Amino acid sequence: MRILVTGGAGFLGSHLCERLLNEGHDVICLDNFFTGSRDNIIHLMGSHRFELIRHDIVEPILLEVDRIYNLACPASPVHYQYNPVKTVKTSVMGMINMLGMAKRVKARILQASTSEVYGDPNVHPQKEEYWGNVNPIGIRSCYDEGKRVAETLMMDYHRQNNVDIRIIRIFNTYGPRMAENDGRVVSNFILQALRNEDITVFGDGSQTRSFCYVDDLIDGMIRMMENGQGFIGPVNLGNPVENTILEFAETIVRLTGSQSKIIFQSLPSDDPKQRQPDITLAQEKLGWQPVVGLEDGIIKTVQYFKRDFIKSGHA
Ligand code: NAD
Numbered sequence: 222m223r224i225l226v227t228g229g230a231g232f233l234g235s236h237l238c239e240r241l242l243n244e245g246h247d248v249i250c251l252d253n254f255f256t257g258s259r260d261n262i263i264h265l266m267g268s269h270r271f272e273l274i275r276h277d278i279v280e281p282i283l284l285e286v287d288r289i290y291n292l293a294c295p296a297s298p299v300h301y302q303y304n305p306v307k308t309v310k311t312s313v314m315g316m317i318n319m320l321g322m323a324k325r326v327k328a329r330i331l332q333a334s335t336s337e338v339y340g341d342p343n344v345h346p347q348k349e350e351y352w353g354n355v356n357p358i359g360i361r362s363c364y365d366e367g368k369r370v371a372e373t374l375m376m377d378y379h380r381q382n383n384v385d386i387r388i389i390r391i392f393n394t395y396g397p398r399m400a401e402n403d404g405r406v407v408s409n410f411i412l413q414a415l416r417n418e419d420i421t422v423f424g425d426g427s428q429t430r431s432f433c434y435v436d437d438l439i440d441g442m443i444r445m446m447e448n449g450q451g452f453i454g455p456v457n458l459g460n461p462v463e464n465t466i467l468e469f470a471e472t473i474v475r476l477t478g479s480q481s482k483i484i485f486q487s488l489p490s491d492d493p494k495q496r497q498p499d500i501t502l503a504q505e506k507l508g509w510q511p512v513v514g515l516e517d518g519i520i521k522t523v524q525y526f527k528r529d530f531i532k533s534g535h536a
């Protein structure tokens with residue numbers, strides 16, 4: 222098939238492009254390089270089945286493709302809050318443009334939605350039927366509400382225009398090629414530990430997250446796109462093993478053998494207190510569940526950052 226991956230030069234997008242190429246598809250990677258980088262896909266450039274297009278999905282584009290994976294959107298709080306109006310435009314105008322293309326060329330489209338549609342959840346663990354608890358006017362709203370509208374657009378293009386859709390709600394995912402500067406907890410803690418700097422736990426560290434290794438997530442994403450039952454979702458994809466952020470900091474210190482101290486800093490506003498996916502639906506409909514444990518995944522991610530670290534002369 223000919224497959225378009227928007228946001229293909231980003232963390233998840235680059236892994237997806239690699240997997241799809243390995244499966245024998247033609248892959249078009251589209252990216253505006255806001256948070257993505259050529260380094261993430263340089264190893265794919267030699268393939269005659271790989272094409273790169275610099276484009277912003279806020280502007281229309283028409284490509285003859287069979288599948289569209291729509292991943293274009295800054296994903297970390299630091300990046301999506303940098304230009305919140307642009308974040309909303311990416312989720313709303315970008316989604317309309319991608320759905321318009323899907324309708325015109327009759328492509329199946331998958332939207333990378335997020336656990337953030339549940340906001341600061343009152344239901345635990347989160348099931349797909351939970352409608353969420355989202356602040357519409359806070360500093361995370363540009364991302365959370367943008368992604369909620371994107372889901373609405375997906376459903377309306379499906380009902381109104383018969384567009385073939387798939388919606389996944391991704392929970393915190395980590396692994397090699399996360400951007401060093403994106404401020405997410407996994408990259409922050411690993412880099413701080415490798416540099417023997419203080420590990421910055423926000424709040425008292427009692428808030429929880431459940432971390433999924435990238436290879437597992439990509440496997441679930443492709444299963445969802447290609448499921449033959451016409452199951453459109455939304456479906457949660459994530460690892461249900463839940464950790465407090467303080468436990469997570471301790472794990473990173475232990476696995477890196479770091480001298481770092483754990484320090485506490487103020488908690489950003491609207492930071493969700495707990496998050497854990499209920500993945501029963503993914504298990505039933507896709508036969509999917511994560512197989513990489515946290516320690517194994519963290520060790521692989523540490524190796525990646527160490528290599529980068531040595532290259533940049535910090536060692
Ligand atoms: P990322 O920032 O590494 O990747 C996003 C990519 O999209 C980047 O390459 C960026 O340059 C590109 N991009 C941003 N705005 C664009 C635009 N207007 N036009 C074209 N390209 C644009 O983040 P990621 O972690 O790889 O996330 C990928 C997708 O998955 C995002 O949609 C994100 O919301 C979603 N998601 C990720 C996670 C996670 O834990 N990683 C969790 C939930 C949802």
Ligand code: UDP
Nearest residue numbers: 298404405406407409421422423428466492
């Ligand atoms: N966090 C932290 N220290 C950091 C970065 C993040 O304690 O240096 C916390 C953050 O407050 C949140 C959790 O870790 O409670 C996950 O943050 P991240 O930005 O990775 O993802 P999200 O909040 O979007 O799940």
